[in-house]
Amino acid sequence: MGVHAAGFAKPLGFTDAQLFSAIHGSAEDPVCSQDKAPIFRLADELYATNHSGGATARHVITVTWTRLYA
Known part of the structure; x- marks a missing residue:
């Protein structure tokens, strides 16, 4: 922690x-509320793309961006 x-x-x-x-x-x-889940998902995806060779917005899957803008 x-x-x-x-x-x-x-x-x-x-x-x-x-x-x-x-x-x-x-x-x-x-324990993750539905309204906050897309933010946590975005953080997880940015972390994953950063550790696989490059964290940019284009690497984050479209579904996550769609949920964030909903």
């Missing part, structure tokens, strides 16, 4: 399940 999660999660009202999901989970976890 990072220092920011350790220091700020509880005071901001994050539950243990939410904190665990933020670190180890995905946008499909039950």
Whole structure:
């Protein structure tokens, strides 16, 4: 767990399940609300493209952008 999660999660009202999901989970976890899931999915995809050789917006799948603009 990072220092920011350790220091700020509880005071901001994050539950243990939410904190665990933020670190180890995905946008499909039950603790992730439907309105926030596309943001988590975007972060996961940008992280994945960054570690595969280049993080640019064109690498993020169209479905994620469509959900964000909905």
